Amino acid sequence: MAPCCRTWAIRTSPLPSCVAGVAKSLEREQAELQGDAQPSTSQEGVDSSTSEYWQELISTPDSELFGSRARSASDAAVLRRKGHLKEQDKFINFLQEMHRTHTCLEVMQKVEQWALEHHRSPRSSRLKRMVPSLGSFFTPLRLVDAFMEYDEFFALSRRHFIPPNFAELRHILNIAQIHASATSLRLVTFDADGTLYADGAHMQHDNEMIGHVIDLMRAGVHVAIVTAAGYPNEPERFEERFDGLLAALRYQPKAVVNRFHVMGGECNYLLRVDRGRLAFVPDSEWKSEFMASWREDDIHELLETAERLLLEGAERLRLPVSVVRKERAVGVVPSAPTIYEVLEELALTVHAGLLAGPTPNLPFCAFNGGNDVFVDVGNKSIGLEALMRYVGVGPAQALHAGDRFTDSGNDVATRDCCSIIWVANPEETDFFIKILLADIEKREGRWGNGGPPASAQ
Ligand SMILES: [Mg+2]
Numbered sequence: 001m002a003p004c005c006r007t008w009a010i011r012t013s014p015l016p017s018c019v020a021g022v023a024k025s026l027e028r029e030q031a032e033l034q035g036d037a038q039p040s041t042s043q044e045g046v047d048s049s050t051s052e053y054w055q056e057l058i059s060t061p062d063s064e065l066f067g068s069r070a071r072s073a074s075d076a077a078v079l080r081r082k083g084h085l086k087e088q089d090k091f092i093n094f095l096q097e098m099h100r101t102h103t104c105l106e107v108m109q110k111v112e113q114w115a116l117e118h119h120r121s122p123r124s125s126r127l128k129r130m131v132p133s134l135g136s137f138f139t140p141l142r143l144v145d146a147f148m149e150y151d152e153f154f155a156l157s158r159r160h161f162i163p164p165n166f167a168e169l170r171h172i173l174n175i176a177q178i179h180a181s182a183t184s185l186r187l188v189t190f191d192a193d194g195t196l197y198a199d200g201a202h203m204q205h206d207n208e209m210i211g212h213v214i215d216l217m218r219a220g221v222h223v224a225i226v227t228a229a230g231y232p233n234e235p236e237r238f239e240e241r242f243d244g245l246l247a248a249l250r251y252q253p254k255a256v257v258n259r260f261h262v263m264g265g266e267c268n269y270l271l272r273v274d275r276g277r278l279a280f281v282p283d284s285e286w287k288s289e290f291m292a293s294w295r296e297d298d299i300h301e302l303l304e305t306a307e308r309l310l311l312e313g314a315e316r317l318r319l320p321v322s323v324v325r326k327e328r329a330v331g332v333v334p335s336a337p338t339i340y341e342v343l344e345e346l347a348l349t350v351h352a353g354l355l356a357g358p359t360p361n362l363p364f365c366a367f368n369g370g371n372d373v374f375v376d377v378g379n380k381s382i383g384l385e386a387l388m389r390y391v392g393v394g395p396a397q398a399l400h401a402g403d404r405f406t407d408s409g410n411d412v413a414t415r416d417c418c419s420i421i422w423v424a425n426p427e428e429t430d431f432f433i434k435i436l437l438a439d440i441e442k443r444e445g446r447w448g449n450g451g452p453p454a455s456a457q
Contacts, residue, residue: 059337085344086424087166088406092173094131099163104147104156108172112143135415138395139180146176167424174421174432177399181419182439186393188216189263189384189418191402191411192227192241195429199370205244209426212433214248217259219440222391226380226400228369228410230265232327235278238262238271242278250276261391266365266376266410267291267383268328270390286390291382298360299377303330306366306375309353313346324372331374343368347408350375367410381413388417395419399436401429 098107111127118125119137128134150172151157156164164172193199196209203210213223231237239246242262249257262271262278270281283292307323307330314321314332319342321332332346350373351366365379380400388398398418402411405422414420423429 055337085340085408086404086406087170089166089170089422090133091131092166092169095169096163096166104151104164105144108143108147112141115141115143136395138419139177139184141173141176141180143172143176146172146179149175170422170424174423175435177419177421178432178436179439181396181399182436182443184397185221185399185436185440186397187222187224187388187391187399187418188433188436189224189226189387189398189400189414190429191380191400191404192225192229194370194403195401195423195426196225197426202240203242203244205247207244207426208430209433210245210248212430212437213245213260214252214256215437216433216440217252217256219437219444220259221440222259222261222393224261224263224387226263226266226383226387226414228266228329228365228367228374228376230268230326230329230376232265232269233280235271235280238264238278246273246276246278249273261387263380263383263387265326265328265378266380267378267386268376270383270387281390286386288382288386288389291378291386294362294377295360298362299328302354302360302362302364302377303328303375305359306330306350306354306364309350310346310373310375313349313353316349317342317346319346324374328377329374331369331372333372340368340370343370343373344408346373351408365410365413366408367404368408369410376410379413380410381416384414385417401432 095107095111098110102110114125114127114130115137118127118134119140122128122136147156150168154168156168190196190209190213192203193201197203197207216223225242227241229238229241249260257273260273261281263269264271270286271278272281273279303325307325310330310332311321311323319338320335322335324331324333334343347366347368354364354366354375363378363382365374365376367374367376384398384400388394395418400411400414400418400420401423402409402414402420403423403425404411405415405420406412411420411422421432423432
């Protein structure tokens, strides 16, 4: 289900008026925010003398704090950690719970059967009753085989006291999905930041994924990058992000290059390669009737409301921000160091506020970008459905790789329309796509369009 119509169990934080002393200082805070007063102790009775030390702790790179020891998990990284909030998923949590009474092998044996039943009857399956928020499985998942494969290297079954953690279960699910998807795959889509390259970076010439992307397309698979980044009428801004890949595509045959697309602004812009450059595909060629029906007045109203909610939320959280407004998106970027939890709170607050309305009946995606919080018009599910229709593939033939599948992430919507793999970083994407390519090679026994894999050349 798309975030726009998802029923979220959100418990908002206590209102500022619940915090002792805050009501008294509201006027003063307002003045501070407007720059009319000197910053001072934020709450009565709270000693602000440590604030500069906190600031230093969250803004200093780990390695500069205490030399090599700072690389341990006990240092500044703990404050900026993304692990806990990035690892929330009711299905994986359910698997973890089962390990209280089952071995990992027993869990996989049971869940594989339940998942098969769910694949056939997603609305009335036993798994759906146990995990009500579970979406669809578009392929069967051979979880026992995936567990055996994982166990071969990590010896999970030899552990007597420590059950698999969230990431280990995520890896097993990914392996099962990769093997299942490889048999009929015709479209792979990648999130960009955090999946193909580090947050805020670009796809440069030495990116390992370039060879893999080309190998997939040479094997006859369509590839698209589906990203929140949106630059209307500025294809060169997209080119800057993927310049390394675009340079490599210049040496590929047209039939291969034609299998590459970029979907920007979650679902608002589609680009293809035309004579070595990225060019927008005319809306009439790919947008659904539903997307074409969005009115500019409604989009403006949605973004106005979102901007107001973002600023109100940031003010409540005492987070100084600057606003970024685009044609189909609005976001805030902190202008002072902060931590992931604050951005998460802000993203969920804005999402809840937009659902509470009154707002135009438009789909939207309010998400924590890791370094910012944005609200985009539409979401990746709508974009992927349009793309799948455009290239002519069905849900079981498509696979999306992304790093943000929690409720505040912008990849979660893709679960509504195709299979997914959930990665934690670009290194994991590289790893899983290598497995996928090996499977496709086994499946085909040869490479589409001839020639060895590009990464082997
Ligand atoms: Mg991402």
